Amino acid sequence: MSLAANRAKPDMAKPTLYKQIRLDIERRILTGEWPPGHRIPFEHEIMARYGCSRMTVNKALSELAQADLIERRRRAGSFVRRPQFLSAVLKIPDIRAEIGALGRAYGYELISCTRRTANAGDRARLGVTKPCKVVAISCRHSADDLPFAIEDRLIDLDAVPDAAKANFKVDPPGSWLLHHVPWTEAEHAISAIVADDAIADGLDIALGAPCLVIERHTWRKTQPLTAVRLVYPGEQHRLVARFRGSE
Known part of the structure; x- marks a missing residue:
């Protein structure tokens, strides 16, 4: 336009x-x-x-x-401007494209999507102090009909107002954000946990099975955009970075 x-x-x-x-x-x-x-x-x-x-x-x-x-x-x-990536580990992946690149069939299930006034926990997670509205999304990604990851995401509607109109029943939130919303800074926190009842059920794995967790925050300058927590079956997912030493 x-x-x-x-x-x-x-x-x-x-x-x-x-x-x-x-x-x-x-x-x-x-x-x-x-x-x-x-x-x-x-x-x-x-x-x-x-x-x-x-x-x-x-x-x-x-x-x-x-x-x-x-x-x-x-x-x-x-x-x-397109986002700039530092390395493979720090790259923000499009899970849909990632699964397709593996030659597997992508599947997506929206579990819940609500718009609400941010509570204290939401604001702490996004790193904001003033009152705001958020979209809270829970969904599951699958590969060849097998659970690949479960996602729990908050989007700050003050920063991304069009998220209120996005159809997350059809578009995975990560894919939609990557294609519609520019960002300037991102942070990954990577950890390992064991599956509790909810995670075991969501990923169809045994209770207590190892899981990989990636928590990501993105900003435009100093304005928070989104906070997401992705949980993967630990035995089926790994992170790889390739880099060079100084000569």
Whole structure:
């Protein structure tokens, strides 16, 4: 979708106009209307639509680049920024794609999805202090009809408002977020546990069986986006990272 036409009085209102351009583009990025990798209209296109100078457009795009929402490429234009991964272990995987890459059939079951005012536990988990709304999701991923992982996720609706309208009965939340919501920072905490009754039932494994747990938080700058806990059968899942030493 192109930027809506918005003719303005020439550059007497430059400060207001550049902010309007920045906010219009930022809204499209943060709502997922323009996903990671999407090309932003060229500067001359934005100039024509807003009736402004190249300097005004450049100021708006520069601020978006400084906020890590877009990347500017010489001669190619500006694009919605894609997340940068540090290593295989730190990569945020799309479980659906991961299972497909193994040559196995992916399955997905939404167990529960509720919108609510964040309670104290939700806020602590997301790392926020102010009142907010969240989407709380519980689901199960399978490979060849065998349980692959169970997922427990919170999404901050202040940061990701379009999550309130997403169809998580069809779209796995991790896949939806990766394709619609840009992020700038992520953290993984990896641990091992033994299966309690709920986990054993969810993964169809023995009570007390070893499990791998990945807890992930993602942020855009300092704003929390989502917190997720993924539990895998320990004997069926491993993490691999390949890296080089200094020469």
